[in-house]
Amino acid sequence: MEILSKEDARxxxxxxxxxxxxxxxxxxxxxxxxxxxxxxxxxxxxxxxYTDNKDxxxxxxxxxxxxxxxxIKDRVAARRQAQPEKVRTEKKREYERNKSRYIVKAAEWSxxxxxxxxxxxxxxxxxxxxxSYAAVVRRRAKLKHRMPPWLTDEHKxxxxxxxxxxxxxxxxxxxxxxxDHIVPLRxxxxxxxxxxxxxxxxxxxxxxxxxxxxxxx
Numbered sequence: 001m002e003i004l005s006k007e008d009a010r011x012x013x014x015x016x017x018x019x020x021x022x023x024x025x026x027x028x029x030x031x032x033x034x035x036x037x038x039x040x041x042x043x044x045x046x047x048x049x050y051t052d053n054k055d056x057x058x059x060x061x062x063x064x065x066x067x068x069x070x071x072i073k074d075r076v077a078a079r080r081q082a083q084p085e086k087v088r089t090e091k092k093r094e095y096e097r098n099k100s101r102y103i104v105k106a107a108e109w110s111x112x113x114x115x116x117x118x119x120x121x122x123x124x125x126x127x128x129x130x131x132s133y134a135a136v137v138r139r140r141a142k143l144k145h146r147m148p149p150w151l152t153d154e155h156k157x158x159x160x161x162x163x164x165x166x167x168x169x170x171x172x173x174x175x176x177x178x179x180d181h182i183v184p185l186r187x188x189x190x191x192x193x194x195x196x197x198x199x200x201x202x203x204x205x206x207x208x209x210x211x212x213x214x215x216x217x
Contacts, residue, residue, distance in 0.1 A: 009033050107208035114176070146185045147194040158196035166201045176204040 002018065009017035016030040016039060023029070027040035050057050065072050080087045095102055110117040125132040166177040180202045183192025192198045202210070 006031070006033055006036065104209045107205045110208065111203075111205035142185055143194045146192070151195065155196055159194070159199065162196065162199045162201065169201065177201050178204055178207045180207045180210065 003020055004014070004017045005019065006017050009015075010033050015033055017033055018030045020028065023031075023038035023041060025038070025041055027038050029038060029040040031038055032042070163179050166179050169175075170177045178201070180200050181192050181194070182198050182200050183190060185192055185194065
């Protein structure tokens with residue numbers, strides 16, 4: 001990180017500066033131009049405040065957004081533009097900590113906005129052709145790897161029949177159906193096989209909400 005004095009940072013219009021000297025608590029991080037306060041200390045205080053007063057913090061945040069949503073959006077956009085890598089890292093860390101909640105939230109949004117969800121998927125595949133192709137290849141390889149060699153032709157036909165039934169149910173009901181593996185092919189605790197008796201038909205919302213989890217019943 002570039003060494004920059006408080007005065008130079010103020011002249012250049014920066015909100016933060018970095019001297020390389022630790023604060024009283026030993027944090028060697030950026031400081032705010034406004035008051036010279038340590039950014040790391042500020043984050044720690046904010047985390048403690050959030051932990052101790054979560055409901056109040058969330059209520060105040062919602063109120064600030066409702067009072068001036070454009071201001072909040074502009075601030076978020078400016079930070080994303082100024083620190084893209086840091087923002088991506090923080091979002092990835094947040095997603096990993098609350099993965100199940102994000103999966104359910106995405107599934108709820110997709111169920112409530114099916115056309116927008118399809119459009120987003122099409123745009124993603126269009127803008128990321130290599131990633132899209134790689135995902136298909138991984139999926140095929142995973143299915144092949146988890147398909148045991150002792151499956152008979154009848155078993156393979158039964159698998160195709162499940163997928164065909166899901167397609168027909170989707171057309172007849174207007175609600176998208178997907179074929180799910182009851183025991184995930186790559187579960188954390190146990191991995192299943194790509195066999196007829198490990199398949200079930202779920203709505204897209206049910207399947208996305210379930211994710212890569214298996215609960216013995």
